[in-house]
Amino acid sequence: MDVELLSRIQFSFTISFHYIYPPLSIGLGLVMVMMEGMYLKTKNPIYEKMTRFYTKIFSLIFGIGVATGIVMEFEFGTNWATYSKYVGDVFGSALAAEGIFAFALESGFLGVLLFGWNKVSARMHFFSTVMVTLGSMFSAIWIVVANSWQQTPTGFKVVGQGLRARAEITDFWAMALNPSSLERILHVWLGAFISGSFLVLSISAYYILKNRYVDFSRRTFRLALLVATFSCVSQFFSGHQSAGIVAKYQPTKLAAMEGHYPAMAPADLYLFGYVDAYKEQVKGLKIPGGLSFLLHQDFSHPVKGLQAFPREDRPGAPNLVFQTYHLMLIIGVFMIFLTLYSYFLLWKGVFFDKPWLLQIFVWSVLLPQLANQAGWFTAETGRQPWVVYGLLRTSDALSQSVKAHQVLFSLIMFTLVYTLLFVLFIYLLHKKIQHGPYSRGDIDHSPLHKSMGTQILK
Known part of the structure; x- marks a missing residue:
């Protein structure tokens, strides 16, 4: 196989696996x-019990997220050395800012969040929870800034030529506030809030269906459904704004997203379909x-399509771009209707009488993950x-000394290790959920147990 293709597969696999966890930690933190x-x-102790329980789940997610993110930094040097040299100034600045403003804040207060119960005041512990959440959000800012610069590069100049060329920052804030960064940061944050809240909704719905911790779970469900x-x-509105920026600065990407081929013609909006790249048409x-x-x-306003650009400057897999984009849209619209309908039923006081809807929420934890990916x-x-974009081609960004068989071997090893990590994560998460928020000797606050009198969990 081709070394470029293998390197792209390896990086997409490792970053996709890693990206399961940061959105969950950001959203769950909120x-x-x-x-x-x-x-x-x-001062209701049930809310303290909620925080304690979900802090345990947060710590598991955070730990796996850190472990899986380290690999990508090494891949920049091993597989993408030319790219690392080219964007080193940009990424170095953004990652340094992440370490100073985000990771230090997050990790500094994480110990208080995890181990500060009964050791610091309630207000101080709440402050630490806020700081950890803000730290995770700030971390996302600088990662998205670095990635957004690759999409819409500004605030730099290119020095050197050929393999020695590199982008040198001339205006830090122009680089950080490039045309797509603010909209993409908001889009990523909202996706993370959805991921974390749907995790809580899933766990709460599971407990209610099993008739366990009913009062606890109804309260957590209401909070998470609000978020x-x-x-x-x-x-929905953030996505619309992001699409407008893509249309302005990355017209080839927009054309691939909607399968629009005519060089300059009114563009249709596909609900679903299939892109035939050979015939250059969509069904x-x-x-x-x-x-x-x-x-x-304006329904008749012309939009620039893929045929307006040389073939070598078009996305190589337009159907993949089209399908992933529409999958994200379909899931997003479904989640909007699901949450609005559920909130209406909750307001009417009949939501918890519909077990089929609770069953949907048990499995709905997968929806934000699929949409984010x-x-x-x-x-x-x-x-x-x-x-x-427009400056450095992927084929030119590879390390010159890495061979295909080396990338393939490391890809196989990463797949095995990450599979084991995922199995471990699911096992530990399942164990924590089965254990529940109450330890032996705690009192269940659910109406079921209240009707039986004060009862210790067995």
Whole structure:
């Protein structure tokens, strides 16, 4: 196999696996802040129990996330040495900012969050929970800034030529606030809030269906559904803004996302379909002129398509870009309807009488993960053949000394190790959920047990 293809597969595999965990930790951190805030406000011990329980799950997610993220930094040097040299100044600045402003903040207060119960005041512990959550959000900022610069590079100049060429920052804030960074940061944050809140919704729905910790789970469900509903609806508008930026700065990516081939013609909006790259056409269900209307509020406004660009400058897998983009959209729309409908039923007081809906929420934890992965695949495969859009091609970014068999061997090893890590994660997560929020000797606050009198869990 080709060394470029193998290197791309290896990096996409490792980063996709790693990206399961940061969104969960960011989103779960926000829900934990709300839980502990409710405890400070009401002094109801059930909210303290919520925070303690989900802190254990947070620590598991955080630990696996850190372990799986280290590998990618080494891959930059082993597989993508030319790329590392080219973007070293940009990534170095962004990653240094992450370490100073984000990781130090997050890790500094993590110990208080995990081990500070009964050792610091309730307000100090709440402050540490807020700081850990903010630290994880700040960390996402600088990673997204570095990636956004690859999509819409600004604030730099290129020095050197050929393999010695590199991008040198001339304006740090122009680099950090490049045209796509702010919208993409918000989009990533909202995706993380959805991931974390749906994890809590899934666990809560499971407990309610099993008639365990009923009062506890109904309260956590309400809190998480509030976050999920707000985030899902907000993500719809954030996605629209992001698409507008892609249309302005990365027209080839937008054309691939919607399978739009004519060089300059009104663009249809496909609900689903299939891109035939050989015939340069799309078959599927569409709204004629829909994309033109979304971009320009005019169904007949022409939009630049893939045929307006040389073949070597187009994404190499337009159907993959098209399918991942539409998968993200379909899941996103489904989650909007699911959360709004559920919130309406909750307001009517009949939600918990519908076990079929609770069963959907048990499995819904997978939906944000699929949407997040599909969104990143759209962004990164749609940027091809460029690793830095318009400046450095992916084929030129490879390490010159790495051979295909070396990449293949390391890919196999990573697959085995990451599979073991994932199995371990699922096992430990399942064990914590089965154990539940109450230890032996704790009192269950559910109405079921209240009706039986004060009862110790068995």
